Each structure stands twice: as structure tokens, then as C-alpha cells.
Amino acid sequence: MASAKLPWVRVWAVLWRAIPATLTDGRVVLALDDSITPKTRTKVFACQRSFDHAAKTNQSAFPWAQTIVTVGLLKVIHVRWCCLPLAFAFYLRKATLSLRSVRIRGRALTFESKFTQAVRLIRSLAEVFPRVPILVVADSWFIDNGLLKPLRQALGSRSHLLSRLRVNAVLHDLPVAVAGRAGRPRKYGDAPAVSRRCRARCGPPLGATR
Structure with missing residues (x-):
């Protein structure tokens, strides 16, 4: 076969x-x-x-x-x-x-x-x-x-x-457009508090540096 x-x-x-x-x-x-x-x-x-x-x-x-x-x-x-x-x-x-x-x-x-x-x-x-x-x-x-x-x-x-x-994924909110701001629009929003607390508690992913 x-x-x-x-x-x-x-x-x-x-x-x-x-x-x-x-x-x-x-x-x-x-x-x-x-x-x-x-x-x-x-x-x-x-x-x-x-x-x-x-x-x-x-x-x-x-x-x-x-x-x-x-x-x-x-x-x-x-x-x-x-x-x-x-x-x-x-x-x-x-x-x-x-x-x-x-x-x-x-x-x-x-x-x-x-x-x-x-x-x-x-x-x-x-x-x-x-x-x-x-x-x-x-x-x-x-x-x-x-x-x-x-x-x-x-x-x-x-x-x-x-x-x-x-393991190295980070969740982000949707970006909020700000009128009158120069430059390229943001691709990611702020990281939610849950994601920040998890990364602070678990530490950086394997192979990453602080």
C-alpha cells in the first residue's frame, strides 16, 4: 500500500x-x-x-x-x-x-x-x-x-x-482606536489582568529571559 x-x-x-x-x-x-x-x-x-x-x-x-x-x-x-x-x-x-x-x-x-x-x-x-x-x-x-x-x-x-x-501565549484585549494619535494603529490591546497575574505567578515560559 x-x-x-x-x-x-x-x-x-x-x-x-x-x-x-x-x-x-x-x-x-x-x-x-x-x-x-x-x-x-x-x-x-x-x-x-x-x-x-x-x-x-x-x-x-x-x-x-x-x-x-x-x-x-x-x-x-x-x-x-x-x-x-x-x-x-x-x-x-x-x-x-x-x-x-x-x-x-x-x-x-x-x-x-x-x-x-x-x-x-x-x-x-x-x-x-x-x-x-x-x-x-x-x-x-x-x-x-x-x-x-x-x-x-x-x-x-x-x-x-x-x-x-x-505556553508562551498572552491574551490581549482588542485594540481601541485613539483619534488624533499619530503613527500606526495598535495591533494589540492591553493584556487582561488575569493573563498578567498568571504570568507573574507561573514565571516566563521555558527558554525565555526576564
């Missing part, structure tokens, strides 16, 4: 349409994440030295592995949330592609960020389910303007993201 000769985009579209009861509360709920799959052989497609932030003490922090961006369908089955993988993309760093040429069907691969790959996969799914709201559930790494902005450009207001806030 990993053959590069199959037209996976068309095959996936047929399989997606065959899924019964795809919607949850009138929308498609998708899970987005990336994972690392360690390999032992040297000639495995899309393998590279990747940093594994979840490596255990007896495991290498930089295994020879595939990095895979996956989009799956979230559904409640027998009273439990389940994820059905729908589409995936192999992520190769720009440094890896500059060291060696990786080709599929004679075409050299060009660099794509994980955000670009995620938007491409979600947009393919959205084309199969037109005019249906898309809710993407991901961890805090993906919830960024790098994903939200191109996703909104591709799907418009029917795309939504759900995630935890990042």
Missing part, C-alpha cells in the same frame, strides 16, 4: 466518499498531528535523522526515521472518540533535500513545510465535502498563523481550529 505508482489522491477521494456518517454535529472533525517512525534499513524512502522529543532514556534522540504528517477523521464510535487516518504526507527537511535528490516518478521533490502539507491534505478533504464546516483538532505546535492563515485563504470561514494555547 506504499507504492508510489498508485494515484493516491484519486484513491483517497473514493475511499473518503465511502465512509458512512462522516459528519459530527453538521461538520467534519479532523485530527492533525505529526509522528516519527524509526527504521533500521538505510534505503527506506523519506528517512532522515529526526529529533524525537519523546525519546526515552535508552533511545536515541535523533533516530533514523520517517516523519509523517497525518490527517484523520474524529468520530464517536461505541461511546468513545476514535480517529480514522485519512491522508498523510512524508515530511523532509530542507537540509535533507539539499544533500540528496529524492524523486517520485522521476520528479524531484521540493521542500514543503508541515503547515503547507497539512493545508494541502485538509484542502483535498474539503473538496470531497463541499460547503461543510471543517474543524481541525491539533496540538499547540500546529495552532499558529502558519496554519490558520493559509487554511482560511484556501477554505474561507468554514475552517476552524481547536487546540490548547501555547
